[in-house]
Amino acid sequence: VSIRIRLSVDGAEATAELDVARSPDAARGFSAVLPLDGELLTSAWSGHGCELLLPEALRAVAGTGATSIDVPVGTLALAPATEGPLLVIPYGTMKTHAATGPVAATLLARFVNGQGAFLARIERTFEEGALAVRIVVEP
Amino acid sequence: MRIVIEVDGVAAIARLHTDGAPAACRRLVEALPIATALRHSRWSGETTYAHLPSLVDQGLQRDSSAVPAERPASIMCAATVHYGPARGNLGLPYGQAQSRAIGGRNTWGIHVATVEGDLGPYLRALGSVRRRGSVPLAIRVHEGS
Numbered sequence: 001v002s003i004r005i006r007l008s009v010d011g012a013e014a015t016a017e018l019d020v021a022r023s024p025d026a027a028r029g030f031s032a033v034l035p036l037d038g039e040l041l042t043s044a045w046s047g048h049g050c051e052l053l054l055p056e057a058l059r060a061v062a063g064t065g066a067t068s069i070d071v072p073v074g075t076l077a078l079a080p081a082t083e084g085p086l087l088v089i090p091y092g093t094m095k096t097h098a099a100t101g102p103v104a105a106t107l108l109a110r111f112v113n114g115q116g117a118f119l120a121r122i123e124r125t126f127e128e129g130a131l132a133v134r135i136v137v138e139p
Numbered sequence: 140m141r142i143v144i145e146v147d148g149v150a151a152i153a154r155l156h157t158d159g160a161p162a163a164c165r166r167l168v169e170a171l172p173i174a175t176a177l178r179h180s181r182w183s184g185e186t187t188y189a190h191l192p193s194l195v196d197q198g199l200q201r202d203s204s205a206v207p208a209e210r211p212a213s214i215m216c217a218a219t220v221h222y223g224p225a226r227g228n229l230g231l232p233y234g235q236a237q238s239r240a241i242g243g244r245n246t247w248g249i250h251v252a253t254v255e256g257d258l259g260p261y262l263r264a265l266g267s268v269r270r271r272g273s274v275p276l277a278i279r280v281h282e283g284s
Contacts, residue, residue, distance in 0.1 A: 129270055129272030
């Protein structure tokens with residue numbers, strides 16, 4: 001079953017497909033908390049990407065089945081962190097860390113549409129600050 | 140000797156550790172006054188930083204292990220000024236932080252100053268940088284020092 005999500009920020013929109021085959025619990029858990037409104041922040045520990053603090057319900061699936069701290073550009077991942085589960089979206093080199101050290105992240109989704117403009121917009125959080133984001137299941 | 144650190148209009152006074160880290164403090168004072176952009180770190184945790192090419196000093200990094208208090212440290216403590224001469228970075232941490240480079244590799248710096256007095260407004264100003272983006276940073280010698 002294919003599940004697509006749409007991510008909207010000021011001035012950009014993108015579509016990503018959840019990797020249900022590889023990360024079934026994470027994909028289903030994430031889609032269950034949608035629609036989701038939140039604030040994308042520049043990463044503090046993990047590098048060139050943005051983070052969104054997710055509902056506590058996703059703590060159980062963030063990091064499950066994960067073997068790597070590398071999150072490639074073009075993907076979205078769930079990472080466990082001290083403050084709660086995080087959705088991480090890289091626009092450059094990203095290696096997921098928490099305050100306690102490296103933490104492997106669960107691959108959640110891959111962009112299928114609008115990746116370039118979306119990542120270019122969220123990269124500006126480093127200079128311009130937090131960015132409101134809305135994530136919904138693509139109809 | 141003291142310096143004034145002004146983060147987007149919020150001023151704090153910090154004491155330079157001229158006894159423990161004389162060479163690094165001298166290098167910093169020579170660069171004052173500083174007016175630049177302060178940004179949130181993407182690799183080092185709860186800290187902000189300013190990149191100042193004029194503070195790059197590879198020799199200082201190598202020589203600093205000669206003086207115990209000037210030995211390079213990776214851990215950064217809140218309300219301190221952490222000078223990384225290898226890349227000319229000044230770290231201004233507000234919480235748990237560790238000096239790290241792109242890719243997560245540990246880097247090193249020297250604890251050159253500690254902020255004194257009421258830390259609340261200063262630490263809140265630093266902490267707000269992550270949500271606000273880049274903000275103005277000014278550092279100057281404190282008059283009367």
